[in-house]
Amino acid sequence: MTETRLITPRFALLGSAGLAYFFADGLLVPSVPLYVTGPLAGGDAAVGLAVGAFSLSALLLRPWAGRLADRRGRVISMLVGATVFAVSVACYGLAQSVELLVALRLLTGVGEAFFFVGCVTAMSDLAPAARRGEAISLFSLSLYAGLAVGPPIGERVITVLGFGVVWIVSTGAAGLAVLLAWRVGETRVPSPVDPRGRLVHPAGVLPALLLLALVWGMAGFLAFVPLYAVDVGLSGAGYLLFLFAGIVIVIRSAGARLPDRLGAVRAVRLALACTSAGLLVIGLWRTAPGLVGGTVVLAIGVALGTPSIMVLALQNAPAAERGAVLGTVTMSLDVALGLGPASFGVVAVTSGRGTGFLTAALVAATGLALAGRTLTRTSQPATV
Template sequence: MDFSGASAIARSRVTDSAQRSSASRRSSSAMAHLPRSPRSIPRGDGQNYRCSARARMAIVGLTGGDAMSTATSAVPRLVTPQFVVLGAAGLAYFLAEGMLVPAVPRYVAGELTSGNIAVGLVVAAFSLSALVLRPWAGRLVDRRGRSIAMVGGGIIFAGSVAAYGVTDSIGALAALRLLTGVGDAFFFVGAITAMSDLAPPERRGEAISLFSLSLYAGLAVGPPIGEVLVNTAGFTTVWMVAAGSAGIGVLLALCVGETRAPSVETSAEAVGLIPRAAVVPALLLLALVWGMAGFLAFVPLYALDLGLPSAGFLLGGFAGIVVLIRSVGARIPDRLGAGRSVRISLLCATIGLLVMGGWRTVPGLVGGTVLLGVGVALGTPAIMMLALQRAPAAEHGAMMGTVSMSIDLAAGLGPASFGLVAAASGRGTGFLAAALLAGAGLALATLRAPRRP
């Protein structure tokens, strides 16, 4: 028998035992120095396990760290049934709004036999009341809840649109358009604030991006539907179908229910109508959307100036870039952070407008369109993220109401100012003027960026 081999095995077992004993003593010593205060580990059902430091070390030792890494790296869920129903409510509402885009001007010019000034006044009445009432809608949303604003606003919108067919004068139609704008102010602010309630803070940029797709889809599909209905069934049918679509949005909003957390309490103190924290985000959004509004209004004419037969592929490409980034790249603002995303978006918009106005060729127009599309796609979600980060949950409605005013202002003033500049110095110069405003927004975003220590 080979005793030397048995002796070697025995020595090996003694050595292994000694090593395990030493490791156990080191582990015990390390655990003894750990704090005994319990911490929470997330559970799959949204609750927390209370776990001491020793237990956490035991879990890590038994699983090689996998359990802890899984617990801490779990991504909060965003697309819940409630979030999907809210998006569907937005789609039904914005589809109704889209149907009115071609129908209202044609009704004024055709059925009411009025001219361009009347068309402009009736169309603008909607934006005017929506602009003025958004801050009031925000305060209602904070104090009374999101659901009442969406349901009430949707009912006002649907009722006023259904009454368009009984009007026989410009004054009566303009009054109803003002009422439609009131409904829009409350529904929109309620919906976007509800969306922010449903989104985990670290996924708000993604939530805003995805929710905005319902707006884009409604305003893309609604106008062709409105045109077909006008041509085949008449204006009364358009008003009824649009009112019905808005009514579906109201029913879906009822299904969503109230999203404001019960723990969110409004301040008993009097608060200004426009929160101070909302001013900078509102100015940033104004600088971004101003140039986009001018682009959408004048690029069809500018394309003809440069020898293109139409601007259809430019407008389609612009919309495609926005939809692509806000769907496939919806999480980009969350990963980059709100501040950095805002600066990148305004930089892209500024360079895009400068290229369009300075390099007055087809390649310049195409390249500028791409850059502007990237800027707009990133900018709106990031700016709204920034606004929500600057205010407590009790003021999210007021923040959204104030910031969204910029969209109405830019939609009206952007094309008007572009037209004035274009009339004096040409359409290319109009793009350069819009670039100056976007650049001012970039400067503001850079100056207000937090400084690193």
């Protein structure tokens, strides 16, 4: 691949499809818990089931989504995913019990698995090999934008027009993602597909472990920083979360080329070092300045880490197996977002929230040690 241009009409269309999908997803973030505790009269346990069911099915189906993207094409994976998402959300209003809503949320998670894997794999196809880190960084902005704008709009729509309209708007946004993905067309490079049809791709295992170590601490931070901020004397964590998100957005936009310029191996090590250091500062320096400083360092690590780890995974992945590799790697997101806060909570109950941050720092440091031992040299990119 000799073309070095990244921002093309197809790239922009694909980013727009991602934005439409993640906006649809963002609308559901506040709406599902409120629907469970409101019209369905469920409690906290019911909220946990309804929210968690989405991640469970997404986790289990990501490898299958990767295999479909490799065998049948990226666009098929995106179309199937966004369509399943749209149909399931359209049926939320018919759910008159928590059990039925949980079943529909499992179906929504299936859509998430197929759309996300198909979309990020297509993005890697369209990007020149030397600019894949930049492409993934820019792709992540559509996710952040959708999940930033969707929740407040969802809450407002519920207040003014009710839950039914939220489901309609979310379904419509997912439908728009279907149309935009269809306009993008197929991005897969014709090449022989691995006949073994591996669901869990070996090239994705190490990057998956590194991503798990990176996101584990971030998930615990996002879940407990609102409580910990009060512990250290702050009135709340709103500006801290704004600071965290702002740093991530700046680095993944203005600094989108950092993973490519630093090289994947160096960038991954730097990201895990910053992540573990940020969490360590928060856990050891249990004051407001410690929390602010640790948040800054943690955000730098998270911003740099995810694109770098995905580039690392793709370096040795043949074009025909990119979907399987990314399906394997992204399983870590669901595991970390589920187990990170849960483990943090267990430690916080027994030893305090500060110790929870120290435990999360240990997980990130373990990832750093793993990267230090196994990433002895930069791998050569696969021929495309």
